Amino acid sequence: MSSVGLFGGSFNPPHIGHLICAQEAAEQLKLDRVVLIPLHTPTDHQLPSDPGPEARLALCEAAVDGSERLEVSAAEVQRGGTTYSIETLRSWNDSRPDDDLTLIVGNDVAAQFPSWREPAEVLELARLAVVSRDGESELLLAEELSAGFPGSDVVSVTMTRVDISSTLVRERIAAGRSVEYLVPATVAAMIEREGWYR
Numbered sequence: 001m002s003s004v005g006l007f008g009g010s011f012n013p014p015h016i017g018h019l020i021c022a023q024e025a026a027e028q029l030k031l032d033r034v035v036l037i038p039l040h041t042p043t044d045h046q047l048p049s050d051p052g053p054e055a056r057l058a059l060c061e062a063a064v065d066g067s068e069r070l071e072v073s074a075a076e077v078q079r080g081g082t083t084y085s086i087e088t089l090r091s092w093n094d095s096r097p098d099d100d101l102t103l104i105v106g107n108d109v110a111a112q113f114p115s116w117r118e119p120a121e122v123l124e125l126a127r128l129a130v131v132s133r134d135g136e137s138e139l140l141l142a143e144e145l146s147a148g149f150p151g152s153d154v155v156s157v158t159m160t161r162v163d164i165s166s167t168l169v170r171e172r173i174a175a176g177r178s179v180e181y182l183v184p185a186t187v188a189a190m191i192e193r194e195g196w197y198r
Contacts, residue, residue: 005034005129006092007104008076008085010166011056012047013191014063015183017164019070021131024159025104026069029129034104035071036060039083049170051196053077062186086118089125101126104157107133110141114148123152130154133161173197 005025011018014036022034038056050056057077064070075091076083085103092101103126105113110130113119122128130142142156169179174197179188191197 001098001100002032003100005031005102005104006037007034008037008039010042010047011038011060012050012166013059013169013187015164015169017162020162021159022070025129025157028157029102033069033071035073037073037076039076040080041082043082049197059187059190062190063184065186084117086122093125102129104129106131113145123149127153129157131157131159133159170197
């Protein structure tokens with residue numbers, strides 16, 4: 001049995017904060033690997049300056065290139081349409097039933113968890129890991145979710161505060177400013193080569 005963390009998001013584009021989050025979850029929860037899953041279409045918002053799901057998938061692959069613990073899945077990009085975690089978990093469970101799944105979500109996303117599509121089944125298929133930056137109340141939120149869904153497995157992960165966002169990266173690129181050290185060098189090179197986010 002393999003312990004796998006599933007880390008979904010728009011990754012528009014992926015940055016160092018995403019990789020730190022994935023690495024912290026892997027270490028703190030003793031996961032064999034963490035899989036970044038870029039979504040095709042978000043459920044509740046538009047993606048500004050979106051180069052497209054295939055481009056974001058390629059950026060994620062570039063971001064984790066060479067990592068022993070981080071991988072990328074094209075599952076949601078290939079499925080197309082609006083992304084729901086429950087569909088990804090069902091599909092993963094059907095194709096790899098021996099994997100022990102942990103769904104990794106940020107504190108802000110976890111706060112909306114009760115309104116997700118079929119949240120109780122999500123918690124049947126995977127442990128939920130709530131990731132927060134230092135100073136945020138991830139433990140309280142994890143406890144609240146556990147209380148709201150009896151018998152569920154909700155855990156907390158704390159990561160070093162890194163105030164980098166995809167919005168910041170996009171804004172800097174659009175302004176012609178450097179994103180060196182904010183994104184992996186492989187990601188910066190691909191964005192520069194393709195002319196994305198300008």
